[in-house]
Structures are given as C-alpha cells and as structure tokens.
Amino acid sequence: MQAKAFDTNLFKRILKYTKPYKFRYFGVIFFAVSLSVFAALRPFLLEITVDKYIKTASKSGLLIYGIIMGISLLLETISQFYFVYWANWLGQDIIKDIRTKLFKHLLSFRMKYFDNAPVGQLVTRSVSDIEQIARIFSQGLFMIFSDLMKMFICIIVMFYMNWHLSMIVVIAIPILVYITRIFQRKMQVAFEEVRTQVANMNTFIQERVTGMKIVQLFNREEIEYEKFKEINNKHNNAWIKTIFYNSIFFPIADIISSITLGAIILYGGMQIVNGNPFTTVGQMISYTMFIGMLFNPLRQIADKFNEMQMGMISANRVFDILDSDSDVQHDGTKTASHFHGNIQFENVRFGYIDNEEVLKGINLKVNAGETIAIVGATGAGKSTIINLLNRFYEINSGAIYIDDENINDFQLESLRAQIAIVLQDVFLFADTIHNNITLNNPAITREDVIVAAKKIGIHKFIKSLPNGYDYDVKERGVMLSSGQRQLIAFLRAYMSNPSILILDEATSSIDTYSEELIQKATETITKGRTSIVIAHRLATIIKADKIIVMDKGQIVEEGTHQELVNKTEGYYKKLYDSQFATEVE
Known part of the structure; x- marks a missing residue:
C-alpha cells in the first residue's frame, strides 16, 4: 500500500504534544516571522543605498543606511539564534514526553505482545524513531514555515520594487514547486523503506549479539555473516535510492535558479541600457540577492520536507505501538494488601x-x-x-x-x-x-x-x-x-x-x-x-x-x-x- 504524501491527521496528533509548551511554540513562530522580515529587508535597503546614496555620492546618507543595515543584520542574527535554539529545545521536550509515554505503555503490555514483537524493533521505535520525530520541529515544520514566510515577504517586497522583474521570478516558481512535489513523493516512499531496513538491521544485530555463544558454538559465523551482508545490502540500497533522487533534484533546481537569474540580468540590463526609468542598478543588485533568498529556501524546503516526512513515518510507527490497546493488561480495582494464600x-x-x-x-x-x-x-x-x-x-x-x-x-x-x-x-x-x-x-x-x-x-x-x-x-x-x-x-x-x-x-x-x-x-x-x-x-x-x-x-x-x-x-x-x-x- 502506498503511503500518503502527507498525513494531516497524524500531523495534528503530533502538534498536540506542543500544548504544554505553548509559549515556546508561539515564540518560535514569532522569531520565524521576524527572521523573514529582517532577511527581506536587507536587499530592499541595499537597493535604496545604491540608487540614492552611492549613485549620488551622499556620504551622510550612505553612513545612515549602513548603520540601518547593520542593525537589521544584528536583529536578523538574534532572531536566527532564538528561532533555531527554541525549535530544537521544543523538539527535544516533545520527544521526551512521547518516549516517556511509549515506555509506560510498553510496561502495560501482556507478555503475548513481547512474544510477537522483536526486541530490536522495539528498541528502534523507542530510540531512533523517536529521535527522528524531534527533527519535525528542529529541521522540518518551523524551517519550512520560516522559508515560506521569507519567500512570501520577499515576493511582496519584489513586486513593490519592480513588478516587471518580479513576474520573471513568479513564472519560474511553479515549475520548481511541481518538480519539488514529485521529488517529495519519491523520497517519502524511499524513506519508508529506509526506516524498515533500519529496524530489520537493529533486530538482527540485537539477536545475534545476545545469542553469540550459540552462533559460535554451532559454527554459524559464516552463515550469519552472509545473512548480515544481505540485510546490510538492503539497507544500503534503500539509502542509495534517496541519494539518487537527491542527485536528480538539486541539479535541476540549480539549473532553474540559474536560468531565472540569467533572465533577470538580461531583461533588467536591457531596460537600463534602453534608459527605462523603472529599472535601476540598485534593483538589479537587490534581485540577485532575492533570487537566492527565493530559490534556495524552495530547494531546502524539499530537503526539510524530507526531514519532516522521516519524522512523520517514525511518528506513525511509534503511534502504532501507542495505539495497541488489545495487548494492554486491564487493571482491577481492588488492592491486594496481603494474601492468606488460598x-x-x-x-x-x-x-x-x-x-x-x-x-x-x-x-x-x-x-x-x-x-x-x-x-x-x-x-x-x-x-x-x-x-x-x-x-x-x-x-x-x-x-x-x-x-x-x-x-x-x-x-x-x-x-x-x-x-x-x-x-x-x-x-x-x-x-x-x-x-x-x-x-x-x-x-x-x-x-x-x-x-x-x-x-x-x-x-x-x-x-x-x-x-x-x-x-x-x-x-x-x-x-x-x-x-x-x-x-x-x-x-x-x-x-x-x-x-x-x-x-x-x-x-x-x-x-x-x-x-x-x-x-x-x-x-x-x-x-x-x-x-x-x-x-x-x-x-x-x-x-x-x-x-x-x-x-x-x-x-x-x-x-x-x-x-x-x-x-x-x-x-x-x-x-x-x-x-x-x-x-x-
């Protein structure tokens, strides 16, 4: 069965774990917005500085705008620090809560559950899968939100500065979005296979290390070695598939970005040469910065979405255990303080x-x-x-x-x-x-x-x-x-x-x-x-x-x-x- 590209219900369930940390959650969102605003402000200030003060050789104006750009950069740096720190902090607190809940749930299971569930698989769910959930917040959700906000604000500022040049960029964005979508779907399937192979490898190694005496006693070293090579190859092939998709996507994204930048320089340069007053040298310089600020986040969104998908896949595996109520032992109401022993x-x-x-x-x-x-x-x-x-x-x-x-x-x-x-x-x-x-x-x-x-x-x-x-x-x-x-x-x-x-x-x-x-x-x-x-x-x-x-x-x-x-x-x-x-x- 093909997995969903994005499971909204699962995502909402993960977000419920942010409730105890609402202040930090909204704080991360605030710093993501402020980071986007200050990032988009730099090219805009650069355009004003070049066209109004460098071109006219105004030393006082150049000094003032230089200071403003320095303050903007400082505020952007502060926002970046709190954004990254709080996002990772939030992610770690959330997986701490999920891991505690998972372990408590495991303690409530009947022995029948452990008879059927490989130990290595449960260890994978309790450790590496839960660690991957943290990346939803540290590398996925908030990073994507921050990048989207940065792109949105940049487009608004760009259209305010020069809508002719902005249209060239807007035409290129849907093409890259479409390619990103295809890439994301392929990676989602590939990452599902990676997590499956990781669990299989953990289970195999755990069992063989525990039973090493039997392996050596019955001269099974070569046989178990060959089995491990087979499992390791499957794990390797799963990762190679993700590498293959990355190798295709990122060069295509770079080509689209370069073509767009070339079109901006060509069109904008012709406008300046022809004496069009609506396009200036400052805008051309600013747009070269805007291209990077738009297309790099869009490229990274695909990568961040992969991190998020990995976290979602891991969360789904963890929640499968948390939702296993059929094997939970039902508690009684009476307290056995002491038995006579009949x-x-x-x-x-x-x-x-x-x-x-x-x-x-x-x-x-x-x-x-x-x-x-x-x-x-x-x-x-x-x-x-x-x-x-x-x-x-x-x-x-x-x-x-x-x-x-x-x-x-x-x-x-x-x-x-x-x-x-x-x-x-x-x-x-x-x-x-x-x-x-x-x-x-x-x-x-x-x-x-x-x-x-x-x-x-x-x-x-x-x-x-x-x-x-x-x-x-x-x-x-x-x-x-x-x-x-x-x-x-x-x-x-x-x-x-x-x-x-x-x-x-x-x-x-x-x-x-x-x-x-x-x-x-x-x-x-x-x-x-x-x-x-x-x-x-x-x-x-x-x-x-x-x-x-x-x-x-x-x-x-x-x-x-x-x-x-x-x-x-x-x-x-x-x-x-x-x-x-x-x-x-």
Whole structure:
C-alpha cells in the first residue's frame, strides 16, 4: 500500500504534544516571522543605498543606511539564534514526553505482545524513531514555515520594487514547486523503506549479539555473516535510492535558479541600457540577492520536507505501538494488601496461539501455607500455570481465584507485589548485587539485605565475591554462575516478603554446593507461606505437601509423594522410576 504524501491527521496528533509548551511554540513562530522580515529587508535597503546614496555620492546618507543595515543584520542574527535554539529545545521536550509515554505503555503490555514483537524493533521505535520525530520541529515544520514566510515577504517586497522583474521570478516558481512535489513523493516512499531496513538491521544485530555463544558454538559465523551482508545490502540500497533522487533534484533546481537569474540580468540590463526609468542598478543588485533568498529556501524546503516526512513515518510507527490497546493488561480495582494464600483454578483454558490450547480445563486448589510441587514432561503446561497466576497472559476461559477473589479484580501492581517468582533462567541487570536484590527500592536498606542474606544462608557467598554486595554482575549477570544467579534471585524474592512464592524449575541445572544453599534458602522462605514449586529434583518434590502431575495440558494425578509412588501403573510412578530413582541410588 502506498503511503500518503502527507498525513494531516497524524500531523495534528503530533502538534498536540506542543500544548504544554505553548509559549515556546508561539515564540518560535514569532522569531520565524521576524527572521523573514529582517532577511527581506536587507536587499530592499541595499537597493535604496545604491540608487540614492552611492549613485549620488551622499556620504551622510550612505553612513545612515549602513548603520540601518547593520542593525537589521544584528536583529536578523538574534532572531536566527532564538528561532533555531527554541525549535530544537521544543523538539527535544516533545520527544521526551512521547518516549516517556511509549515506555509506560510498553510496561502495560501482556507478555503475548513481547512474544510477537522483536526486541530490536522495539528498541528502534523507542530510540531512533523517536529521535527522528524531534527533527519535525528542529529541521522540518518551523524551517519550512520560516522559508515560506521569507519567500512570501520577499515576493511582496519584489513586486513593490519592480513588478516587471518580479513576474520573471513568479513564472519560474511553479515549475520548481511541481518538480519539488514529485521529488517529495519519491523520497517519502524511499524513506519508508529506509526506516524498515533500519529496524530489520537493529533486530538482527540485537539477536545475534545476545545469542553469540550459540552462533559460535554451532559454527554459524559464516552463515550469519552472509545473512548480515544481505540485510546490510538492503539497507544500503534503500539509502542509495534517496541519494539518487537527491542527485536528480538539486541539479535541476540549480539549473532553474540559474536560468531565472540569467533572465533577470538580461531583461533588467536591457531596460537600463534602453534608459527605462523603472529599472535601476540598485534593483538589479537587490534581485540577485532575492533570487537566492527565493530559490534556495524552495530547494531546502524539499530537503526539510524530507526531514519532516522521516519524522512523520517514525511518528506513525511509534503511534502504532501507542495505539495497541488489545495487548494492554486491564487493571482491577481492588488492592491486594496481603494474601492468606488460598489459590483455586476453575476449569481454566488457555493457549499462547489461537486454537492451540496449552491448558485444557485445569481445576486446581492450593490451601494457604501449603507447598505443592508440579511435575510433568516438557510442554505439559507447568510454567503456563505460573504465567497465568501472575496475569502475564489472560486466560481464554474459566477463572483463577486467590482467597476467593478473582485475580482480574486486583490491581496488577498489588497482585504481583504479593507473588514472588524465582525462574530457572534468572535475569540480572548490569548493576551491583545489592541493586539487583532491591531493584533500587529505596525502602530496602543495605542492613535489611544483609540480615535477610544471613537468614537464608547466602551472606558468606556474597561476601566472598569482589566488593561483596557492590559486585557488578555485568549484563544479564554473566559474571556469575547459574547457581550463583539463582541464589541472588532467591534473596530478591525473599526481600519482597511475598504471600505466595513460586519456584519455576529453580534448581534444575546447578551445582551440588549451590543446590545445598538453595535447599536451605527454600526451607526458610517457604515457611509460613503458600509455595508452588516446579522442579526436576526429587529432593524438592518429596518434601511437598502435595504433588500435581501434569500431562499435555491436564492434571492427571495429585497426592503426596508416597501416595503417588504406590500407584504401580500411575504416571508419577513411571516418571519417578525413569527420572528420579537414580537420585535415590
């Protein structure tokens, strides 16, 4: 589908963001007008100076008009300064507001949105696309307005000075406007392609840098290199197309400008030679300045319009995300101050993809203070239960209750504040251990963290690291082992003092020493609170008050370890014999 040359509704929407900065907005317009007036005044004053005072050798008049021209130039310079400074300042404040709004909107999305949206693309929208919007104000809108005002005032002054010479210029302007219009349409399509290729490149690079270990482990360097070359070539070709259009337009614009200037000199010169009193030497000199002041802005308007189009395209991409309401999580009205911990799933059905159910009518009841373990093969739906309890995704049908209240009725922030999760793949920010534990919550002091770490038995481990609690774990916690990251995650969960604790395969791939620490931590933090454990280690499962056995999105068995292992043909018995019996041995 071909994009619009200029989307008026989109432009109006962008302008709404100027409302908090009305004074500065109208100030930029004022300085644009004054800049145009002072710019057009210079050739007019020059014509008077040449014809009235240089021609007549009037020193006093020449001095006075020289001073006037100097004052005019000074005022033009001041207007230029405030115009450029305030236009850029306004643009930066506007994108600050849009970026803040966009990030807040991203925080409200369900996990389903992030499953489908490439990270690199979202980064492009949040950074480079929003930066491009600022150019609507700094290089586009106000520059175009200023240039148009300058041209309008110049034409008025020119017709006042000499309408014969002015008609030559007026005849040439529509030709250049028509060519500019064609150029602008071609560039709009080309810039759309450029932004698409930039987003594709960002997505590709982000994924490959994140997964560099896999790329190198499976000797994919050459293959990924060839893929990047292909994407890079597409990006290069998109830019070359814009360069091609520029290479055609600007020489044509220069030719039209030169022909017009030549026609002015030829016609005006003939008038002076023939003794026509309506054309003077001063006017000829002034018109050579006016030609530049008319045609250069007209050439630049095309370029400025390109900047504006780039900003409009970027704004459209950003607004597409802001308008995505279908994936926004709807907040409840009730505040979950504290849970006793009774959890109930009633005939819950859910699928990550339409018409492909992962959970097929789950009925589950967990009593307050119980520790239940969920076991089953990969893909059975264990982790999905956890995702739904935290409302990372919305169920297709059925209901989930905590303390007899539907979780949809709770405010999301308060609901998740009462539920702590320790995932198998622990995510740590590129920050200190202390900040990764507290997540920069000012209410949690260093002393609180140390007391909690000692209580669950990992204080010595943290102190053994360089700089202890101030140890920088780098991006995604790469400076720590998987077991060490799990221990940090346990302490982080404990510090939130949750009513419900969830351990999602938290001990599935760690060393024996770390597991011993985690088992001790688990006993401490599960005490007195409802806990759900998804585990592959027998030691964790066997201590559970109840075991839930899942297969293909359904609960097939439940009971204590001893009850289930005594069922000779039971699913858990087979799982135990094949997976857990070796641990006993």
